[in-house]
Amino acid sequence: MDFVKRKEKLASKDLRKNRLTVMVTLGVTLLAIGGVILYRERGNLWGKILAPQVVTQAVTPVLPSPTPTPKFEKQQAEIKKLTANLQGTYGVFVQDLATGESYGLKTQESFTAASLIKLPLLLTLFKEAEAGNLNWETKYVLKAADKRAGAGSIQYKPVGTVFTYRQMAELMGKQSDNTAFNVFSNLLGEEKIQRVINDLGMENTSFKDNLTTPEDIGLFFDKLYTQDVLVRDDRDELLSFITDTLYEDRIPAGVPKGIKVSHKIGNEVGVVSDAGIVFSQKPFILVILSQGVIEKEAKEVLPKIAGLVYQQLGN
Numbered sequence: 001m002d003f004v005k006r007k008e009k010l011a012s013k014d015l016r017k018n019r020l021t022v023m024v025t026l027g028v029t030l031l032a033i034g035g036v037i038l039y040r041e042r043g044n045l046w047g048k049i050l051a052p053q054v055v056t057q058a059v060t061p062v063l064p065s066p067t068p069t070p071k072f073e074k075q076q077a078e079i080k081k082l083t084a085n086l087q088g089t090y091g092v093f094v095q096d097l098a099t100g101e102s103y104g105l106k107t108q109e110s111f112t113a114a115s116l117i118k119l120p121l122l123l124t125l126f127k128e129a130e131a132g133n134l135n136w137e138t139k140y141v142l143k144a145a146d147k148r149a150g151a152g153s154i155q156y157k158p159v160g161t162v163f164t165y166r167q168m169a170e171l172m173g174k175q176s177d178n179t180a181f182n183v184f185s186n187l188l189g190e191e192k193i194q195r196v197i198n199d200l201g202m203e204n205t206s207f208k209d210n211l212t213t214p215e216d217i218g219l220f221f222d223k224l225y226t227q228d229v230l231v232r233d234d235r236d237e238l239l240s241f242i243t244d245t246l247y248e249d250r251i252p253a254g255v256p257k258g259i260k261v262s263h264k265i266g267n268e269v270g271v272v273s274d275a276g277i278v279f280s281q282k283p284f285i286l287v288i289l290s291q292g293v294i295e296k297e298a299k300e301v302l303p304k305i306a307g308l309v310y311q312q313l314g315n
Contacts, residue, residue, distance in 0.1 A: 072103030075312045080105055082304055088270065088293030090301075093214035094309050095222060095285040097277070104214055104287075110204060111289040113212040114266030115151065115176045116275060119220055120207065122241065124188055124196045125169055126234050136166040140183065151267070152177025173241030176265060200229070214287045217275045221285045225277060242276065249299060250274035251286055254306025272298035278306070282313050 075094075083090040083105075091106035128134040142154065142161040149155060152175045154168070163171075172180040185193070194207045200223050202216040223229050230238065239262040251274045252261040263276025272295055275287035286309055290298050 071101070075103055075309075076105060078308055078312070079305060082301055082308065086293065086297045086301060088298070089291055090293070090298075090305075091214040091287075091289040092305060093218040093285070093287040094312075095218050096313060097222075097225065097283040097285060100222075102218065102285075104218075107215040107218075108204065108213050110211050110213055111273070111291050112266075112268060112271050113205070113210050113217075114268045114271045114273060115178075115181075116212060116217055116264055116266040116273060116289075117205075117207060117210050118172055118176065118181055119217070119242075119264050119275075120197045120200070120202070120205070121181065121184055121188070121193055122169060122173060122238055123200075123220075123224065123229065124193045125165070125184060126230050126238055127196060128188070128192075130231065130234060134165065136164065136169075138165050139163070140165060140168065142179075146179055146183050148178035148182045150178045151175060152179055154179040170241045173238075173264070174245045176245075176247070176267075212289070214275075214289050217287045217289070218285050221275070221277055221287075239277070247274075250302040251276060251278065251288070251306040254303035254308075255280065255310045270295075272302065274302055278310065280310060280313075284309065284313055 079092050089106065089109070089111075091104070091109050091111055093102065093104040093107045095102040125134065129136055139162050142157055142159055142163065144159050147155045152171060154161075154163070154171060154177050168177070168180040168183060171177040172184065190207055197205050197207060200220060202212070202219055205212040205216045224235060224238070229235070242264050243260060243262045245263070245265070247265045248261075250265060250272075251263050252259075255261065255278055260279040261276055262279070263274055266273035266275075266289070270292045271290060272293055273289045275289070276285070278284050278286055286306060288302050288305055
């Protein structure tokens with residue numbers, strides 16, 4: 001019996017020893033496998049250890065903000081106040097030539113252009129001269145059928161009076177001469193003048209219908225002055241034709257004396273308009289169109305608008 005018990009005891013001891021051996025072997029194997037994995041993934045592991053912890057949070061949707069107050073709301077209100085109690089409709093366009101920023105009232109509303117339609121005609125003449133299709137020194141003999149009443153002195157000249165094209169163009173600018181306008185309209189043709197209008201991007205201006213908008217006239221002056229529509233000398237000559245004109249009682253009357261203003265007026269029954277460039281310390285474009293207005297009221301308010309815009313721009 002003692003022999004049997006001793007044998008069972010030895011068997012039990014061997015079993016425990018075998019189990020321990022298996023466990024040690026298994027542990028060593030697992031450690032070895034873990035070491036290999038750690039070795040292979042050592043770069044990624046360090047990156048994960050050193051990487052900042054990212055905390056996931058619920059994202060609150062950003063709601064659209066209210067429409068911002070227009071930058072020139074105050075300036076627009078001040079201009080509107082000047083014309084609020086006057087008869088008729090006034091459209092105003094203002095552009096800072098240094099920044100290109102603009103504002104106004106009824107800027108895209110259609111108005112009778114009146115003599116402002118002479119601006120694209122003048123530009124067409126200069127473009128034709130640059131293209132070699134017109135010579136400024138060409139002499140033109142005045143005919144009775146050429147004469148048109150209204151603005152300008154050519155109508156009072158005797159038939160047979162000789163003018164160069166340059167002289168007539170200058171009179172069309174400085175005096176808004178209607179006879180010169182008639183001669184050049186026939187010489188160039190409506191289609192060619194309208195093509196120049198379209199090329200400038202004046203989408204709401206019709207030479208035939210004599211219609212335009214404050215924004216389109218502003219675009220004319222912007223393109224003329226800043227975008228090399230003409231070579232520099234020709235541009236300056238065109239501007240000289242509309243500087244120190246016969247009609248200095250509108251925009252020029254509203255800015256300090258001595259400041260150069262290159263501008264063109266428009267005048268018909270119920271229409272008193274003016275538009276151009278004010279060459280102040282900070283040059284700007286100012287367009288004031290009107291229709292259905294009382295002439296006396298309009299001639300009083302146009303200089304006031306010019307003076308207000310001059311102050312607004314900080315000159």
